[in-house]
Amino acid sequence: MSQQAPMTTAEAAVETLIAHGIDTVYAIPGVQNDLLFDALYGAKDRIRVVNPRHEQAAAYMAMGAAMATGRPQVCAAVPGPGFLNASSALLTSYSVGAPVLMLAGQIPQAEIDRGHGHLHELYDQKGIAAHFSRSVGRISAPQDSSRMVAEALRTAQSGRKGPAFLECALDVWGKRALVGDIVGPLPIPRAPVDPTALEAAAKLLASAKKPLIIVGGGALGASPEVTALAEMLEAPVGAYRRGQGVVGHSHRLNVPLPVARRFWGEADAVLAIGTRLHLQQTNWGVDENLKVVRIDIDPEEPDRLRKASVALVGDAKDYCAALLAELPKHNGARPSRQTELDTHRAFFAERIARLEPQLGFLKAIRAALPADSIFVDEVTQIGFASRVAYPVEKPYTYLSPGYQDNLGWGVGTALGAQAACPDRQVLLVTGDGGFMYQVGELATAVQHKLPLIIVVFDNAMYGNVKRIQQEKYNNRVIASDLVNPDFGKLATAFGMTTYRAEDAPQLERAIREAVQKREPTLIHVPCGTMPAPWDMILMPPIRGPLAAQQPSQGKAP
Secondary structure (H helix, E strand, C coil), X not given: CEECCCEEHHHHHHHHHHHCCCCEEEECCCHHHHHHHHHHHHCCCCCEEECCCCHHHHHXXXXXXXXXXXXXXXXXXXXXXXXXXXXHHHHHHHHHCCCEEEEEEECCHHHCCCCCCCCCCCCCHHXXXXXXXXXXXXXXXXXXXXXXXXXXXXXXXXXXXXXXXXXXXXXHHCCEECCEEXXXXXXXXXXXXCHHHHHHHHHHHHHCCCEEEEECHHXXXXXXXXXXXXXXXXXXXXXXXXXXXXXXXXXXXXXXXXXXXXXXXXXXXXXXXXXXXXXXXXXXXXXXXXXXEXXXXXXXXXXXXXXXXXXXECCHHHHHHHHXXXXXXXXXXXXXXXXXXXXXXXXXXXXXXXXXXXXHHHHHHHHHCCCCCEEEEXXXXXXXXXXXXXXXXXXXXXXXXXXXXCCCCHHHHHHHHHHHCCCCCEEEEEEHHHHHHHHHHXXXXXXXXXXXXXXXXXXXXXXXXXXXXXXHCCCCCCCCECCCCCHHHHHHHHCCEEEECCCHHHHHHHHHHHHHHCCCEEEEEECCXXXXXXXXXXXXXXXXXXXXXXXXXXXXX
């Protein structure tokens, strides 16, 4: 789109966002970004601003929207404290591969990094952002604005996805000039399929008697191809957090984490798709009899921890499709592994049945939610249990914070997912500790009419912290007990619909009513101490020299 009249730097940036299909900016205004917001006002019929109550929520909302849609999202903040408030969400976006563009304000251009004490001045803001961004830049003139925004959005979606950062000085946002063409979406580079590596991978997998597939967040866009590969190889498929839903829970080859570990112990070949494979290689163990084929878009990833037998560097969808074409040349008829699956699932069913009351609550949530709903896993006992016990049928419907596992991420993330997916139901499970990090965002839900359902499990403590103190530190409990408000009255004061549920049936009824009402809703669930699920998550080695030291050859979780 060519612009014949002069435009401000901010107007060029906003027009570029619109040209990329961006319809929402999550942001809090401030003096360094006044002209950016004025440009957003001028385009308010084509792009909206969702304003939360804290910059951390703005960035978490953009991240949640990106995680739920797989598409890039945008947030904005003033420099210094505003940017730093948002930084924990940008760090999480980096760890989960969420394509988020942060537009940060700056002090006057000539004063940057000179230490004169301007409002919100932060030395080397761009350098700080570089530690958790795929790219950083500073817009210095109107003529650079569109190109730099387009390039940042491309970077956020290229290779291993993640946040990009652009800053712009307050006296540059308003500069006006002829900017030429508004830059539309730039092509996303895709690594070509390596035919030699592909053939080697196909031969290795075809020769395997007991293959296993492990998927992570990098496989979310390749769900049909991964499912077809699993069926072709008769290979069970396991995931932990980010890979949930790549192969649906109801598929006969989908297995929960403890069952995937058992198959890991028996496997002669593993196909790892879009996953760091950190948990498996460091906790479950490896030996010379385990061959690993890794598909990863990051060329550095396949050789981390242990060099892959075959590395396929590129997009998961491309390589899975190529494997589907190449495997039949080498793959013979495969016997069913249903007996193995049934045996291991019976073990898991017996073990998971002891995880109450979490299991009952999770079953109630799943039963009450529509099939396409989005579940957000907060850092809480219910959230931990959901990683092994919540049925996930589709990709992008289970949002988890990945290896950052940061307490308090949930409310903003869930609000962003709800804003980006208005026709679907989003539900957050959170504890009283994590919920209070962003409690002010209940106002955001009401103001913007976001029908998010928040389920607060309230045990008046940081439960996981207190359990560790009790079990590992001889009951020297410190700083883990909490005093809470009446959560129902609190939410009512914000204008939300509220329920109280004291057991799983009451929770299911409350969720069903909330789904029908489509209003911002909080459900308060008073609860006591819950059993830890960690023996089904952080399981001991099952392969390698350390496995021999475990009971029953390390097979018991």
